[in-house]
Amino acid sequence: MAEERPPRADALRNRAKILDAAEAVFAAQGLSASTEDVARRAGVGIGTVFRHFPTKDALIEAVFLGRVRTLAAKAEALSEAEAGPALFAFFAYAVEQAATQNAYADVLAEAASAAAPAGEGSPREPGASPVGAELASALEALLERAQRAGAVRSDIGAPELMALLIGASRAAERVGPDVRNRTLAIMFDGLRPLR
Amino acid sequence: MAEERPPRADALRNRAKILDAAEAVFAAQGLSASTEDVARRAGVGIGTVFRHFPTKDALIEAVFLGRVRTLAAKAEALSEAEAGPALFAFFAYAVEQAATQNAYADVLAEAASAAAPAGEGSPREPGASPVGAELASALEALLERAQRAGAVRSDIGAPELMALLIGASRAAERVGPDVRNRTLAIMFDGLRPLR
DNA sequence: ATATAATCGGAGTCGTGACTCCGATTAGAA
C-alpha cells in the first residue's frame, strides 16, 4: 500500500527538541503555556511545532506519555528492592516530581482516568490514551507485592492507591517539603496493615 | 466625607442572582466558564455582571468567599459534637462537596495558600484574601479539640491537615463514591494516634 | 406625577492564542 519513507534527520532532531522544550515549558508555566513559548524555547518556528504535533493536545499527550513512561520505569526499577519500601519509595518519588514540576499532577490524574476501566464521569473515546495503562499495571504490581509482604493493608486496591497518589501529588503542589513529608507520612501510616 | 447612598433594590437583587448563577456555572463547568455564561444564567447583561464585579477574578473570589463561609459554618456547627467524629465528619463533608461540585477543590487550595502565613511559592499582596483565614482557624480548632480528645495523633498541625484535605478533595474529583470513601478511610487511619 | 441619578443591557473593542499557508531552505538521492 503506502510506501513508508524514513523521516529526515533534521525532522527527528526537531521533534526531539520540541518535546524537550515542551516538557520544560509546561513544567515551568503549567499547561496553559502557549505553543509559541514552546517553539521559541525549542528554537524552531511555530509551524514546525504544528507539523510534528497537529494539535496542542497532541503535544501535551506526547509529553505526558514520556513522563508516565519514566514513572513506570522507576516502578520497574524498584521492583527489585524489598516490597514495602519499594512501594513507598515510588510513591514518594512521584509526589516529589509533582511538587517540583508544575502540571505533573495533571499527568497522573489524566493517566488515571484514562486507565480506569469504567467510570461514571466523563466518557472516554474507545482506543484513546494508552498512556495510563502501563503506569496502572506497574503500580498494581508494586501494591500486590507489598501486600503479600505484609507491608500494606490488604483491604485496598489499585484504584484507592491511585487516588491517594493523585491527591498527594496535587496537595504537594503548593506546599513546602516539610509539610509534604509529614503529609506523606500520614498517608503511609494509613496504608499499613491495621493492628 | 463621601455620602453613602443605599444601593437600589434591583441592584441588590441582581447581585444576588449573579452570585447564584456564578456558583452554579462554575460548579458545572469549572472556573474557565465564560462570564457571558454566568450573565446568561443569571438573566442579566454582561455589563451588569461587570458593574457588580469589576473583574472576573473578583467574581470568582466573591463566590469562593461564600463557599468557604459555608464550610466554616459547618465546622462551627460540628464543634458541638464529639471531638473526633466532628473532625472526620467535617473532612468527609468537605471532600464530598469537592467531588460533587467542580472547582470546589480549587476553592480550598486557594483558601489554603491565602491562609498560609509564609510560603516560598507565589508571593501574595499584603491584605489580599481574607477568604482562607476563617476556614483555617475553624479547621485548627477542630483539630486541636480532636487531638486533645485523643482521636488524632498529636504530631501533626493544621498545615498537614489542610494539605491532606486539599489532596483528598482534588483526588475525589474524578473518582466514584466507593473508592472515595475507601481512600478517606485510609487517610483517617493515618490520622489516628499511633499505637 | 416628575425629576434625576443610578442601573441595565449588549454591541463593540482589544488582546491572546491555536492553527493555516506558502515561499524559502535543505537533506539526501542520483
Add this chain to the structure above:
DNA sequence: TTCTAATCGGAGTCACGACTCCGATTATAT
C-alpha cells in the same frame, strides 16, 4: 553537483473571552 521532495519559519487568519461605553430604562425622593 544537481535535482526534488520534504521540512522549515513566521506572518496572517480566526475564534473566543474579558472588559468598555453609552443610550435606554427604572427605582426612588419630592
